[in-house]
Amino acid sequence: MKLLQRYQRFVARRIGLHQGLVMEPDTWRNSLFTLALAYTFPISTLAYLPAVWLCIKTETWSILVIDSLAYALFFVITYIRGIPLGVRKWTFLGIVYGVAVFLLLKLGILGPGLLYLLATSMFVIIFLPTSYALWPSILNLGLYLGLSAASLLGYWSVGGIGPEVWMVVASNMVFLSFTASALFPGVFRGFQLAMGREKIARARLDSQNQQLKEAMLTLESRNHDLAVLASAASHDLREPARLIIALQGRLLPRLETAGDPRMAEMVSLSQDAARRMLALMDDLLQFLQMDTEPQAPKKVDLNSLMVEIKHLFANDLKSKSGSFEWTDLPTLTAHEPALYRIFTNLVGNALKYHAPGHAPRVMVHCSASDNGYLIGVQDEGIGIPPEHREKVFHAFTRLHGNTAYPGTGLGLAIVRKAVDLFGGNIWVTDNPGGQGSIFWIALPQHL
Amino acid sequence: MKTVHILLVEDNDGDIYLTREALEDSRIINEISVARDGVEALDFMFKTGNHTQATTPDLVLLDINLPLKSGHEVLETLKSDPRTKQIPVIMLTTSSSESDIVKSYAHHANCYITKPVEIAPFLEAIGSIENFWFSIVTLPNQSPA
Secondary structure (H helix, E strand, C coil), rough: HCCCCCCHHHHHCCCCCCCCCCCCCHHHHHHHHHHHHHHHHHHHHHHHHHHHEEEEHHHHHHHHHHHHHHHHHHHHHCCCCCCCHHHHHHHHHHHHHHHHHEEEEEEEEHHCCHHHHHHHHHHHHHCCCCCHHHHHHHHHHHHHHHHHHHHHCCCCCCCCHHHHHHHHHHHHHHHHHHHHHHHHHHHHHHHHHHHHHHHHHHHHHHHHHHHHHHHHHHHHHHHHHHHHHHHHHHHCCHHHHHHHHHHHHHHHHHHHHHCCCHHHHHHHHHHHHHHHHHHHHHHHHHHHHCCCCCCCEEEEEEEEHHHHHHHHCHHHHHHHCCCCCCCCCCCCEEHEEEHHHHHHHHHHHHHEEEEECCCEEEEEEEEEEEEEEEEEEEECCCCCCCCHHCHHHHCCCCCCCCCCCCCCCCHHHHHHHHHHHCCCCEEEEECCCCCEEEEEEEEECCC | CCCCCEEECCCCCCHHHHHHHHHHHCCCCCCEEEEEEEHHHHHHHHHHHHHHCCCCCCCEEEHHHHHHHCCHHHHHHHCCCCCCCCCCCEECCCCCCHHHHHHHHHHHCEEEEEEEHHHHHHHHHHHHHHHHHHHHCCCCCCCCC
């Protein structure tokens, strides 16, 4: 099998066709032509040698000359380099047609002439573009009509067969020839159409792939920029802010002892500004890095997490005489830093936004269902007007000035992003048990 | 009373100023040298380049973000050279990133301190460094390298 394929490739190279298996109608025609050439010469030897023997024996020299000529031409168009493809094709068709007509005239309908005429129709349909499909059939029809007339008028008679027999047999050949001319181009057209569609689909797919690739590249470079920003925020941007705070902290007591309270106040204010800048950078960094940090899920007992958070806010709770409680909370398998962010921000907010004159009371509760958990963080604070309840989760949304309630405007955006990463939902409602709000977090069973 | 000499490797004027003030408040430290980049720090430690007359310090305070050679590179060189590896190196830096911390200890930093943001804890940290390394800890006797 391999040998045959190598032989086919050899012939393809000889006749100057180097295409691979690109399935275009023309290249398909060419590859079929290559196949026909590759096998015609060796196989025609099988027909040629007995014919030579028979011709010499019966001394029919004209057949010997025509057969030898055809045989030699097949050799030339199959193995000799540098002949244009069209010439090869037309020569091939010419040989078959010539041999057919010659054999028909010489041997009549009992010889292989009619068969070759039919074969020529097939070859034309296969090797030449569809527009040539009808040519051989018309030629065959002409030949049929001409020879019929010649035989009726007595100019042509071979083997003692009368014109009726010729007309009956040859008309079948013409019929088959026309059938082939009508049928096969249809097959080719269908084939061509299917390939055209495939080509369009492939081109569309290619362009979509290309767009996708470009989008990925853009995304990659954005992610790289983000990583650079994150690293800058954690080192280079922090350093100047920290220095401002520290140096002014050194300056402040000197101004105070120098008895310049206004100057001291200005320094203190600019120190506050630098502190806010530092807090903003920390929050922004968290917000940006959250979805790129590696997730390391582990079992987290929310009750223990609350103990930790209560400890974190111990000073705040004490100074505001607040309370922070929780009822039986579940153990979740989740990325702990994300859970920690969610609850420190929500509890921190509940303590921060307490109503003046009203001690903050924060309560965390949870109900479990088949779909997952519904956790509520409830406060008795100043509440959030209904029209702002969606907006508060957007980055840099602040409902209060820095003097009343300092903050970066990123806390709830961080919470929402963490909940999103868990595949959950977060929203806020009024606290029906009194003033303030409840932040609801719906988390799926499996995070 | 023996003399105590600290090398501060820091490129930031503000930090140099603050650290110097904090150190000068104490009566322990007699001499503070400053190297402003990683290459200068190594020149100072190995008495090469512009620092052939340098005296070997008793302690190195090393920042990480430095020009020419990072604090990590300086640390690695100091801790892999027999002439300098016994000198305590304290990483004193703005970074609190886990990778910086892990890398520093992997290269045998004697300790890692993230610079406190507020001035009081900052001064306290520097004071604690002095107190710990020069009053509590016993260091090997420096022989001129």
